[in-house]
Amino acid sequence: MKSAVLTPYCPLPADHGGKVEMWKHLNLLRTMGECSIVSAASRPAGMGWTDTARQQIEERGFSVRLREELHPARSWRQLAGLAYGAVCKGLGLERAFGHANPYHRHAFPPDFLLECSRDADLVVINYSYWAWLPTRCPKVVIVHDLLSQVMRGGCRRETEELAAADLVVVISKDEEIELRRRGLTKVLWNPPLVQPSQFPLTEQVGLIGSVNRFNQEGLRWLSQAAPPALPVSIYGGLAQFANWPEARKTARYADSCQPYQDCGIILLPTASGTGVQIKVVEALAAGRAIVARKGALRGLPPGAGAWLEVDSPQAMWAQASRLSRDAALREEQAAQARAYYRQHLDAEKLLAELRAAYAALAQGMMRDHSS
DSSP: OEEEEEOSSOOOSOOSHHHHHHHHHHHHHHHHSEEEEEEOSSTTTOOOOOHHHHHHHHHTTOEEEEHHHHOOSOOHHHHHHHHHHHHHHHTTOGGGOOTTOHHHHTSSOTTHHHHHTTTOSEEEEESGGGTTOOOSSOEEEEESSOGGGTSSSOSHHHHHHHHTSSEEEESOHHHHHHHHHTTOOOEEEOOOOOOOOOOOOOSOEEEEOOSOHHHHHHHHHHHTSOOOSOOEEEESGGGGGOOOTTEEEEOOOSOTTHHHHHOSEEEEOOOOSSSOOHHHHHHHHTTOEEEEETTTTTTSOOOTTSSEEESSHHHHHHHHHHHHHOHHHHHHHHHHHHHHIIIIIOHHHHHHHHHHHHHHHHHHHHHHHHO
16 A cells, blocks of 8 residues: 655654644554655745655655655745735734635645655545645545634635545544534544553642643643642643742653653643643543543543543642542542543554554555556
């Protein structure tokens, strides 16, 4: 099986959730046969394609094709899109980048994927901006975020173009439900993959987050109530914004499992944003006792007791203190979190479902070639 995967930029380093999701699909497709990464080296869209990054990706067994190698000059549509992006950014119009915005829509010429998928059995497109691009084989669109829910522009064109794909893969269960409500039937829910882990269930409280604005809002929300005399370990770039006397800050850590190894109790105050937070899946996979602000576990099936949900920062601190003191309650919550992971988020099961979907599409293409 041969596949081509369109990414808007270089997937290395895998330093945020979008790139981690790209690698989930890339690594799977590479195990299924030859895989080519198709991208752009410069704006519109592209960035990050250094010689070192390209070499590292090719050493992993991928071939790389960049827009500039086939279309060295920018088209007038791309130049217009660059101007649109500059104006919107300058005016602070973040919501002006809906599904059909000219900056993203025309980043890749119409015949680009046709050329790059000439010998492919399957094309996978990251982000719905490029769902309209024609291909010579079955087309999968990965929906990282359902743009019509957060951007201006409506959902008519987004729905029409996603409906023309052979498969739409969504990260959020909420977005699967929404697309099916719009009439799409070829939709697969496949949230972030996290392998389960086993660590002692300590009484330590932890909070994890990068410096993005949603995490910062969550920290401000939590800081509205004075924290109890309770040590709290804060991991990631968010640590620099925590000024509590009992805060233990770890801005950088090499092992992504360290927060869950250190802390038996995880606080989730980030409720804004879209999709599924990968730190949520990590906490469930590690079997931690979880205290979550309402909305923090968006995009997942209902929890049925797998986490403690709260409406206020005062309630979050109260539950954290209670779990820290009560080992039996901590163990009960951790067991429910692990059971939820096994039922809904088991990495091997999710990967097998994705592999089966890709294989079915590619086999259909190969049968067409042989007939």
